[in-house]
Amino acid sequence: MSERVTAGVVLIGDELLSGRTRDINLQQIAQFLAPLGIPVVECRTVSDEEDHIVEAVNALRARCTYVFTTGGIGPTHDDITADSVAKAFGVHIGERADAMAILDEWYSKTDTPLTESRRRMARIPDGATLVDNPVTGAPGFQIGNVFVMAGVPKIARGMLEDIAPRLTRGAVTHAVTVSAGGLREGDIADALRALQAGHPGVSLGSYPFFVEQPGGSIKRGTNLVARSTDEGELEAVAQALEAMVREAGGTPARISD
Known part of the structure; x- marks a missing residue:
């Protein structure tokens, strides 16, 4: 459109x-x-x-x-x-x-x-x-x-x-979430910025999470969300996010939105 x-x-x-x-x-x-x-x-x-x-x-x-x-x-x-x-x-x-x-x-x-x-x-x-x-x-x-x-x-x-x-309909925005278990935002901020610069047609966001575990310990991590109307580019970025998380020492997992 x-x-x-x-x-x-x-x-x-x-x-x-x-x-x-x-x-x-x-x-x-x-x-x-x-x-x-x-x-x-x-x-x-x-x-x-x-x-x-x-x-x-x-x-x-x-x-x-x-x-x-x-x-x-x-x-x-x-x-x-x-x-x-x-x-x-x-x-x-x-x-x-x-x-x-x-x-x-x-x-x-x-x-x-x-x-x-x-x-x-x-x-x-x-x-x-x-x-x-x-x-x-x-x-x-x-x-x-x-x-x-x-x-x-x-x-x-x-x-x-x-x-x-x-309503006049527009192009539907699709989203992919990659959970970066064990990583904080600061651990991947530079790599995420570089990935965003290479894909201006995709919106990238990072959202830290803190989940209390049985016994009182806290599970930390960051959810990385990519949004785009281009499903092909979105999939490429999702794979890049997974690779980025692994390189930073985290465990990537896709989450259904």
Whole structure:
């Protein structure tokens, strides 16, 4: 492909920044997009403040093929993502009949009152298309290259299924992990740097690990990860990594990703 397809993620919520809630949406979005050939290249976590959301959305939509936001589209006063995204695009936001019909049908099934607060979830920016929510009904939306999703991971995952057919796929990145048992990063840093210089089309990373063994001893080592869209070059680099580990006195082992 002549142009790389990329994604940016904006995680929205004071609860994330305070540490009260641990995010898992970034991981599931990245894992969902990877087989589609769409790597996540940037992620921002921002507070429930309009200016912060607007700035993050505008910055990422200018740099990435697609942007995915999570959080802030519920019924409460601090759910301001829809308004913020409308402001980022410079469009009006208001209650949409199609979104309202979805909410009305959903809540009528459970004999739940459709309060004014819940009606807020039918407010959609002008020009946006709805994103189906198979879990709780309240839709997300797409405007331009930005997809606005719920913050609850199960709901966000369901929305991704509706989004997938709208995405242009890219070249899938493949990965190989070679475990360098007994070696620390410093033992192979120079050789790894030289290997990277010889293969600019492959991304190389090193990740140390420490595993406690029975009896309290610690097993140390480094996992070496190679990533590329070129499977042939990737295999050549994997073999070079194995040879590099042996030369440094370690024991190489491939790990399935």
